[in-house]
Amino acid sequence: MATPYSATAEPLLDVLIVGAGLSGIGAAYALQERCPGKRYAILEAREAVGGTWDLFRYPGIRSDSDMYTLGYGFKPWKNPKAIADGPSIRSYIEETARESGILQHIRFGHEVIGAAWSSTEACWTVEVKHHSTGEARTLRARFLYVCSGYYSYEEAHRPTFPGEAEFQGAVVLPQFWPQELDYSGKHVVVVGSGATAVTLVPAMAKSAAHVTMLQRSPSYIVTRPSEDAIAAKLRQYLPAQLAYRATRWKNVLQSIVLYRIARSKPKLAKKRIVQLAKQELGPDYDVGTHFTPSYKPWDQRVCVVPDGDLFQAVREGHATVVTDEIERFTASGLRLKSGQELPADVVVLATGLKIKLLGGMQLHVDGQLVEPNQSLTYKGMMLSDVPNFAMAFGYTNASWTLKADLTAGYVCRLLRYMDRHHLDIAVPRKEQNVEPEPFLNFTSGYVQRAQAVLPKQGSRRPWKVYQNYLQDLLTIRFSRLADGVMHFGPKGVMP
Incomplete structure (x- = not known):
């Protein structure tokens, strides 16, 4: 890979981390604790710590995983809310970085453009652009660790519809929420049925005249208490760290069991989830149309609503769920394919993410371009034939962290x-x-749209992506490093 500018002389880094979100701060903490003395830096394209939790600012933004597993294992989550709001999560990440001395290692406003590996020198040469000055720089590191997530911060999936130019209201994307938007007393239509939509609807319903969730097809939606009663009890009788660890393991095991039941007995799981929705909404509500998906549980991610807030908004008449498709925008709202008209002052397109692997950077290994979609993932965290490289990629059926x-x-x-x-x-x-297999066995739209971008998993270990914490614990934490697949050598020639 060509480097069209002169490098600023800097000492060779042992590890270069890309991204100062939940994963990047956790990676830096692990390095400090387990590899003291390693020289590292974190490159963050934005001007703040937090990643996802700094980017998203839409109403009601919160986790859909419990904070006892989404939080760090080394830093107890002390807030009583297990399903936490975005600002609290962002503060938790910032506090971790500040208390651990990680902030001084972060270079904000630095976007990684590309990275080139040289086996002769056994290091990465990384091209970086500073956003505020436009300055291009080069850093060198023995190990490259990408913690930039899996979606684009600059683009969302944004379908277009006939008649949009006629619409007299506002069209907004959750990823780029306009903070000046005033929707109080207005009619709002939220297009989508995923985690973002089910978060937005009850939050906006508190002040909007009415909120309609318009979905082409339903998602699985389950209620979960926003506070963990068992965790609260454990905190009363155990030291904070011990109570946190016990709750963390309780939630890990519970999620594994529920996921296994759902995948092994999908009809039973589907029936139970729909029954729970009917209990929330009453016997006369049409859950068959609006809350009964056509796919099996966990073919797509199951949406969590804390304390049943979405169901409550529907039950109390502040929100409505409509299952239909958009034919076109009109001056005053949306016309659906069924002929129904939805009045709207604000339309929120909660239509999904756009996958962007490795923060959009290009990788070259000894002059050859790396095409991630042609690579296999080793233990779900390294790319085949790419040396001294790792990427953080969390679970789809449990907490990312x-x-x-x-x-x-x-x-x-x-x-x-x-x-x-x-x-x-x-x-x-x-x-x-x-044999190569899809990296994610998910039917969600954002995953299907990204099949040409995502790497593959393999048909057997260590190339399998398990989506199971206990299996990964054995294969990642306790397996042999020199397993015959991982090759080692001195600088000079690729082993």
Whole structure:
């Protein structure tokens, strides 16, 4: 990869982390604790810590995973709300970075454009652009650790519809929420049925005249208490760290069991979820149309509503669910394919994310372009034939942080192993007898749209992506590093 500018002379870094969100701060903490003395830096394209939790500012923004597993294993979540709001999560990440001395290692406003690996030098040369000055710089690091998430911060999935130019109201995207938007006393239509939509509807219904959730097809939606009663009890009788760990494991095991039941007995799980929706909405509500998906539970992510807030908004008449498709925008709202007219002053397109792998950077290895969609993922966190590289990619059926924590631990194990054996290069080599399979077995639109972008998993270990914390705990934390697939060597030639 060509470097069209002169580099600013800087010492060689041991590890360069990309992204100062939940994963990046966790990775830095693991490095400080388990690999003391390693020189590292974090590059963050935005001007603040938090990643997702700094970007999204739409009404009601919150986690859909409990904070005892979405939070860090080393820092207890002390807020009584297990399903937490976005600002609280952002503060928690910032506090972690500040208390741990990580802030001083972050270079804000630095976007990574590309990275080139040289086996001769056994290091990455990373091209960086500083947003405020436009200055281009080059950094060098022995290990590249990408914690930038999996979607674009600059673009959302934004379908277009006939008649939009006629519409007299406002059309907004949750990812780019206009803070000056006043929807109080207005009619709002939220287009979508995923986690963002089910968060927006009850939050906006508190002050809007009425909110309609318009969906092409239903999602699975389940109620969960916003506060964990067992966690509260444990905090009364146990030290904070012990209570937190006990709650964390309780929630990990509970999610694994419920997921296994749902996947092994999908008809039973579907029936139970629909029954729970009917209990929330009453016997006369048409849950068959509006809350009964055509797919199996966990073919797409199950949406969580804390304390049943969405159901409450519908039950009390502040919100309505309509299952239909948009034919066109009109001056005063939306006309649906059924002929129904929905009046709207504000239309929110909660239509999904746009996948952007590795923060959009290009990788080159010894002059060859890396095409991630042609690569296999080693243990769900490294790319085949890409040396001294890892990426944080969390679970789709559980908290993101659980997998990110395991990845950070593995990277530290790998670095210590290489130090002990005086090795410079570690690379998982693709095996010929492994069949490629989709990286994510999800039917969600954002995943299906990204099949040409995402890497693949393999048909057997260590190329499998398990989506199971206990299996990953065994294969990542306790497995042999020199497993015959991971190749090691000194600088000079790719092993």
